Amino acid sequence: MTGPGREERLARAALTRLTEPGDETIGRWLRQMGPVGLVRGLTGKGSPPRGAREERLAGCRARAEVLDPVADLAAVARLGGRFLCPGDLEWPGQLDDLGDARPIGLWVRGSPGVRTWALRSVAVVGARACTGYGSHVAATLGAGLAERGWVVVSGAAYGVDGAAHRGALAADGATVAVLASGVDVPYPRGHTELLDRIAEQGLLLAELPPGGHPTRSRFVLRNRVIAALTRGTVVVEAEYRSGSLVTARRARELGRHTMGVPGPVTSGLSAGVHELLREGACLVSDADDVAELVGGMGELAPPRRGPVVARDLLDPEAAGVLEAVPARGGAQARAIAREAGTGRERALARLYELQALGFVERQGDLWQLAATASTSGTPKPPGRHGGVRRGGD
Template identity: 55%
Template structure:
């Protein structure tokens, strides 16, 4: 029986454990040194740069303490390391501390981040829980930040249907933050995983929350923002996701709510509007294999269209800028007056919209 890499005490793992103690999350200068020299030689260089009076970290002691409390270290290049984290380049974590029953690399294969406001509304809590439960039931792992509000609701939604979930922390995996989430953190560790690039015993601060977001974005195939004010930290996760080439999705909310301002801004900038878990899976899943079902109401509306109206609708291209009436005349083989009248009929049904001289499919009704 072989010993898992995460249980071994090698010089490289000792160096990585020590580095988590002195390198702040997202420190690209330190990351560049580690990339150039490797963990052991980089540790020597970075220790020499420590301020006078600051003791060099003891990596062996860090690993021993982790083993004592049920925490393990996952290092780059090991079998359990998710290679998608390497997309962060020199900003990738030095290593990740993990506590829980799950295997990170397996959990991250089919994963989605569900994030949002801490001070969320009842609507935000319900949507986060519904999205998480729906994703989990379909074999996807929900990642979030284990904070108040949307994060906690997402984790609870996944746990409610018996699935694992992963909480990425801005403190050590042995810390309970926020305190009121003590039971939730225990349940996450029992069924899934708690992760952090910070050393054991580390406490959270604002920069660490923001840097934590890049790990959530990098580990998952896409990020769903449920509720967010204009300056919400969850928008930072969405920006990281977009920069890393991951899918960015947002849930719309009441226009009267300040907690919808951030999600609506994401949608205006190109994030996909999603209303349920199947729509998320259609975006992040395998092409042609994870399609969301067409809502029954939309199918009935399409079936009720007159043949000429349906022909005009089907002649509209998928391009966001749409096309002109003249182009539709050529595509549909109908007269200009007929095409124009049918376009206005489709517009009254909410299926198309006019943009100057162009007509296009209504983005909110493309599945029709």
């Protein structure tokens, strides 16, 4: 593996255990002192970082008592994984957009290349306690995006996250789970099998070293990685106070696409998504919509239109005459012509055409809608005896 040398890699691995993810102060010190110097400064083996408070240094020294980056690297290697650092060929450069909040490194399980997968990835996130609608939409989005060659990224939580991962896996697609724990710690426990499948077919990513356990703050900070790693974030269901909205808003700050799937206005789980849409996120309804937004030129969603019915194929004049035929009862050709704004002869010619097509029928001197056409808009073909009746005009 090219990139940082062994000493820097060990130092960065050590920092993932000494510090918390997303700490911009640590990021600034890392930029100023380098990883090796920062580890020494935080563990009392060198000059402490400028402005470091004693309580912070005491906490780092306490963690340093069990510090063994060599063992951590060996542990992830036994899982078939690796530890990525900025500067590695596989490092996803879009994470650098986080500035001093950039991950110190990434612990990885799974064989695909993180950098190449991240280049064409979309985050699908949402409520843990989602509705059946939310679960269905997330799974459909996951499968649809995977079928279109997109990598589906989420957080492996219950609800929308899990449904999106499963949708991608069911389509034999690519999916990435960004964890708030170590890559060897299945969380939630109920997703152990799912996480194993993702590790086999996709990627597990974590900022915490092996054995790291999730906390509330680590979940929130994990969301910035999902937002930065992907080209856009789709929120399926979310309440007003939701980590999914944090992910989407961070994505927007980073210049990524933000998208929301609308839901029933009577559902509290729609409230957060609808608020996001009011803030300027794009409304999407399926994978085609998402791919059109985040994809390259030519990746367009198909035109949206309702079903074509037979009357849609009429020319404008015939359609106008048909519209002039009363919905109930009948009318003479002269009255129909007046309503359609055309001459009697032209109206009469059109009425005979419409009769042949099954849209209207003649009863004496009156023209009326055919029974099937008046109810469905689609005419019934004329029968054997559907000829013109005698009498009248």
